[in-house]
Amino acid sequence: FDAVYYPGDIARIYLPQRVALSRSLAEGRLPWWSAKLGAGYPLLAEGEVGALYPLNWLLYRWLAPELGLTVSILVHYALAGLGLYLYARRLGLSAWAAYLGGMVYALGGFSIAHLSHISILSVSAWLPWMFALTHALLRSGDGDGGHPAQGRRYLLALGLAAVVGLQFLAGHPQISLLGLLALGAYALCLLANARRVRGIIGRLALWLAAMGLGVIIGLPQLLPAME
Numbered sequence: 001f002d003a004v005y006y007p008g009d010i011a012r013i014y015l016p017q018r019v020a021l022s023r024s025l026a027e028g029r030l031p032w033w034s035a036k037l038g039a040g041y042p043l044l045a046e047g048e049v050g051a052l053y054p055l056n057w058l059l060y061r062w063l064a065p066e067l068g069l070t071v072s073i074l075v076h077y078a079l080a081g082l083g084l085y086l087y088a089r090r091l092g093l094s095a096w097a098a099y100l101g102g103m104v105y106a107l108g109g110f111s112i113a114h115l116s117h118i119s120i121l122s123v124s125a126w127l128p129w130m131f132a133l134t135h136a137l138l139r140s141g142d143g144d145g146g147h148p149a150q151g152r153r154y155l156l157a158l159g160l161a162a163v164v165g166l167q168f169l170a171g172h173p174q175i176s177l178l179g180l181l182a183l184g185a186y187a188l189c190l191l192a193n194a195r196r197v198r199g200i201i202g203r204l205a206l207w208l209a210a211m212g213l214g215v216i217i218g219l220p221q222l223l224p225a226m227e
Contacts, residue, residue: 015069022064031051052220053166053170072118073115084098086129090136119171123179124175127167130163137153138194138207156210161209163214164180168222171221
């Protein structure tokens with residue numbers, strides 16, 4: 001932790017953004033705008049500073065910006081690998097197969113290529129979590145783990161909503177859109193291949209409600225970005 005990853009866009013964009021975020025959080029405010037970047041820069045609305053992302057509040061409020069940035073990279077690689085591991089286990093794969101899948105996802109071409117794009121890495125780390133929760137929610141009662149209690153279904157839906165909201169707040173809407181398109185296609189495939197039709201409407205309604213709640217959680221970031 002005596003050094004900072006410093007290639008490409010980290011030097012030009014992300015580290016200066018994190019310095020601005022760290023200073024704003026220390027002063028108890030959000031980084032709305034910086035006159036010190038370019039010809040003026042809308043920090044919060046542009047999104048990639050991740051000003052509303054809860055993990056950033058922890059990292060950049062209590063750590064130096066360069067240390068927080070380094071820890072953020074490591075944390076999101078770990079989140080990506082753990083999420084894929086849990087998803088693979090949910091699919092019924094062995095622990096070793098799930099471990100290999102997690103390593104490939106976390107350290108494969110896409111993730112490593114975007115080492116210097118912190119916001120992309122932060123969003124993509126949550127993608128396997130969305131797939132795992134979607135699978136658990138839509139396949140519940142379909143011969144995949146039996147019939148979970150109604151309360152557990154609601155917990156799964158709330159977890160999915162939280163993850164969808166978090167990946168929006170991480171600040172890269174293009175990657176969020178691509179991930180949600182893939183997730184929607186996956187949800188349709190699960191429903192089309194359901195072995196039991198009973199309860200399928202209820203599961204779909206709960207999944208859609210979770211997705212809608214996730215979008216609502218992300219609105220504080222999405223609305224300024226749209227504007």
